Amino acid sequence: xxxxxxxxxxxxxxxxxxxxxxxxxxxxxxxxxxxxxxxxxxxxxxxxxxxxxxxxxxxxxxxxxxxxxxxxxxxxxxxxxxxxxxxxxxxxxxxxxxxxxxxxxxxxxxxxxxxxxxxxxxxxxxxxxxxxxxxxxxxxxxxxxxxxxxxx
Numbered sequence: 001x002x003x004x005x006x007x008x009x010x011x012x013x014x015x016x017x018x019x020x021x022x023x024x025x026x027x028x029x030x031x032x033x034x035x036x037x038x039x040x041x042x043x044x045x046x047x048x049x050x051x052x053x054x055x056x057x058x059x060x061x062x063x064x065x066x067x068x069x070x071x072x073x074x075x076x077x078x079x080x081x082x083x084x085x086x087x088x089x090x091x092x093x094x095x096x097x098x099x100x101x102x103x104x105x106x107x108x109x110x111x112x113x114x115x116x117x118x119x120x121x122x123x124x125x126x127x128x129x130x131x132x133x134x135x136x137x138x139x140x141x142x143x144x145x146x147x148x149x150x151x152x
Contacts, residue, residue: 015113018034024103037097041087045068055069
């Protein structure tokens with residue numbers, strides 16, 4: 001049992017992780033940079049009939065058809081910011097590519113594992129399953145998303 005990860009620090013290993021930080025509404029979020037393939041301006045999205053409410057549609061990105069998830073809808077958040085600032089963050093897991101719409105990509109950060117608080121220590125709800133932890137950077141808080149669970 002001693003070898004089983006039970007903290008965010010164990011999940012991320014020793015030292016630091018790099019994340020892509022972005023805004024959704026008024027909140028700041030982050031995802032592990034290892035899963036990010038690219039970041040693009042908002043593209044023309046083709047709606048898909050009968051798709052789940054949070055599936056915005058699909059885009060054709062250099063010959064690849066990529067489903068796009070609207071995290072505003074997924075998390076019941078109001079969109080904020082200028083349309084020009086909106087971005088699509090594209091992720092790749094094995095052979096699967098997918099993207100999320102965000103209000104603004106702010107920066108790439110290195111987070112110290114000691115600055116990441118386990119979600120269960122802060123709050124407990126169904127949506128907490130989508131969040132790996134909460135990181136403190138100076139006076140800012142970043143919700144670290146479990147991107148694989150968002151795509152389920």
